[in-house]
Amino acid sequence: MKPLLEIADLQAWYGKSHVLHGVSLTLMPGETVALLGRNGVGKTTTLRSVMGLLSNLKGTLLFDGRSLMGMPTHAIASLGISLVPEHRGIFATLTVEENLKLAWRPSSRWDLASAWNMFPALEERRKTYAGKLSGGEQQMLAIARALMPGPRLLLLDEPTEGLAPVIVERLVATMRELKAAGLPILLVEQSLDVCRAIAERHVIIDEGRIVWSGDTQALEAADRIVREHLTLENA
Amino acid sequence: MQGQVILFQLLNGIGIGMIYFLLSVGLTMIFGLMRFVNFAHGTLYLVGAYTAYSVSLLTGSMWWALAFGPLAAAVIALISERLILRHTYEMPHEAQILVTFALALIFQESIILIFDPLAKNVPVPSLLSGIVFIGSFVYPAYRLAVVFAAAVIAILLWFALERTRFGAALRAGSESTEMVSLLGINVQKVFMVAFLVGGGLAGLAGTLSAPLRGVEPFMGSEALGVAFVVVVVGGIGSFTGALLGGLLIGVVQSMASSLWPEGARLMIYGAMALVLLVRPAGLMGRS
Numbered sequence: 001m002k003p004l005l006e007i008a009d010l011q012a013w014y015g016k017s018h019v020l021h022g023v024s025l026t027l028m029p030g031e032t033v034a035l036l037g038r039n040g041v042g043k044t045t046t047l048r049s050v051m052g053l054l055s056n057l058k059g060t061l062l063f064d065g066r067s068l069m070g071m072p073t074h075a076i077a078s079l080g081i082s083l084v085p086e087h088r089g090i091f092a093t094l095t096v097e098e099n100l101k102l103a104w105r106p107s108s109r110w111d112l113a114s115a116w117n118m119f120p121a122l123e124e125r126r127k128t129y130a131g132k133l134s135g136g137e138q139q140m141l142a143i144a145r146a147l148m149p150g151p152r153l154l155l156l157d158e159p160t161e162g163l164a165p166v167i168v169e170r171l172v173a174t175m176r177e178l179k180a181a182g183l184p185i186l187l188v189e190q191s192l193d194v195c196r197a198i199a200e201r202h203v204i205i206d207e208g209r210i211v212w213s214g215d216t217q218a219l220e221a222a223d224r225i226v227r228e229h230l231t232l233e234n235a
Numbered sequence: 236m237q238g239q240v241i242l243f244q245l246l247n248g249i250g251i252g253m254i255y256f257l258l259s260v261g262l263t264m265i266f267g268l269m270r271f272v273n274f275a276h277g278t279l280y281l282v283g284a285y286t287a288y289s290v291s292l293l294t295g296s297m298w299w300a301l302a303f304g305p306l307a308a309a310v311i312a313l314i315s316e317r318l319i320l321r322h323t324y325e326m327p328h329e330a331q332i333l334v335t336f337a338l339a340l341i342f343q344e345s346i347i348l349i350f351d352p353l354a355k356n357v358p359v360p361s362l363l364s365g366i367v368f369i370g371s372f373v374y375p376a377y378r379l380a381v382v383f384a385a386a387v388i389a390i391l392l393w394f395a396l397e398r399t400r401f402g403a404a405l406r407a408g409s410e411s412t413e414m415v416s417l418l419g420i421n422v423q424k425v426f427m428v429a430f431l432v433g434g435g436l437a438g439l440a441g442t443l444s445a446p447l448r449g450v451e452p453f454m455g456s457e458a459l460g461v462a463f464v465v466v467v468v469g470g471i472g473s474f475t476g477a478l479l480g481g482l483l484i485g486v487v488q489s490m491a492s493s494l495w496p497e498g499a500r501l502m503i504y505g506a507m508a509l510v511l512l513v514r515p516a517g518l519m520g521r522s
Contacts, residue, residue, distance in 0.1 A: 051417060053413065072416070072421075073413070073416040073417060074416045074417075074418075074419050074420055074421045074422065077416070077418060077419035078419040082417075083417050085414070085417070089411060089413075089414040089417070091406070091407040091411070091414070093406060093409075093521075094403060094406060094407055098403050099407075101400065101403065102400065102403045102404060102407055102415075102418060102420070103418040103419070105419065145418070149418065149419055
């Protein structure tokens with residue numbers, strides 16, 4: 001089978017600082033992969049590189065066999081990749097419904113009804129300005145909005161960051177639902193529990209390089225790796 | 236001042252204010268969206284006014300002028316955005332100011348070369364050249380028509396901003412253009428349309444004001460100053476702010492010109508200073 005997303009020897013720079021030193025990662029159709037690592041090791045940069053948000057890149061980026069290198073962000077998004085960025089990026093001065101409608105496309109299999117169906121709490125607040133939502137609601141809105149264009153791949157950047165445990169549980173359930181529906185997900189997470197609950201394959205990144213990858217069972221066994229490359233607080 | 240005089244100056248102020256709104260709304264949108272400082276914005280007002288003057292001279296009809304003034308300004312806004320300005324979005328504000336200021340000077344000097352530096356009159360459309368009785372009060376029909384036309388455009392613009400997908404993209408873009416592009420929307424196209432519409436409206440402001448104040452080559456730089464005052468008073472990036480700011484500045488200018496004609500310009504800046512003392516982010520501004 002052909003990989004849906006193929007990242008090979010990806011190098012990236014922010015100005016003069018070299019942040020990715022050859023990241024390689026593949027994601028097969030239907031697969032959920034977790035990208036783990038401490039703060040500042042290149043997780044977010046990897047996702048942003050896929051979306052064409054870094055101007056200085058080297059290496060290979062293929063989506064469904066097609067190179068993403070040099071493509072503008074909106075064109076990459078239109079191919080069917082949705083990113084839910086860190087800190088959600090919801091439009092505070094737009095209503096919940098406007099946030100969703102802005103992302104919708106005629107070709108999409110998602111619509112407002114399916115968004116309300118998945119997130120009933122959002123429907124109750126459809127006319128509310130998104131800036132007035134709670135953190136958990138904002139994260140649901142960010143995910144719902146990312147689904148509106150009908151993506152073929154969902155990139156999630158720390159979706160559970162800063163949220164209360166009950167909300168995290170709710171989000172994990174949502175991600176499992178999406179996974180069950182066959183939507184491939186590349187998840188950046190600091191919480192090992194969340195990764196174990198959702199992903200079947202885990203990739204650990206440190207200092208801009210992939211240092212380990214394996215399935216959930218292997219991750220349980222990889223004590224030393226986890227201690228070495230992930231912070232103890234999050235383990 | 237007598238009651239009639241006050242009413243007359245108030246109505247004049249509203250008319251000028253609506254023109255100021257049309258002039259400024261593009262500037263505030265473009266700054267809100269792209270953080271782009273456009274010192275060539277007054278040029279579009281200038282182009283609108285001179286196109287109106289030329290067309291009314293050639294065709295003898297102000298109605299053609301009303302169509303061509305905004306159109307010429309919109310086309311020039313679009314061409315300058317595509318050819319020059321879009322390459323400066325990533326540059327610091329100083330560079331944008333230099334480039335757009337140069338553009339403004341080039342247009343101003345070209346107008347002096349093509350026409351001459353002298354002020355010229357532009358006729359009022361024949362249909363609107365009369366007066367209107369409001370009770371015992373007499374008022375020029377054209378000035379009322381300007382208020383009415385600008386109000387219609389303000390309502391249409393409001394609908395376009397609040398009720399269309401393009402309007403939502405524009406409002407979302409003033410929060411984060413990166414996030415808008417992540418949703419698959421081509422932000423460059425949004426910028427382009429914003430320039431086209433904003434330029435056309437500044438051209439319309441120039442066209443509508445031409446019969447009221449005539450045309451002269453330096454009206455563009457004067458308009459630029461007023462437009463920045465309106466944008467700052469109203470709050471950067473705010474549509475409602477541009478409307479309220481335009482009306483406030485228009486009324487202040489009109490009232491001041493009957494009390495202290497020499498200081499009318501100064502009073503505009505006085506009003507701005509007062510507003511900023513009370514609301515540093517402007518009337519409708521988000522801090």
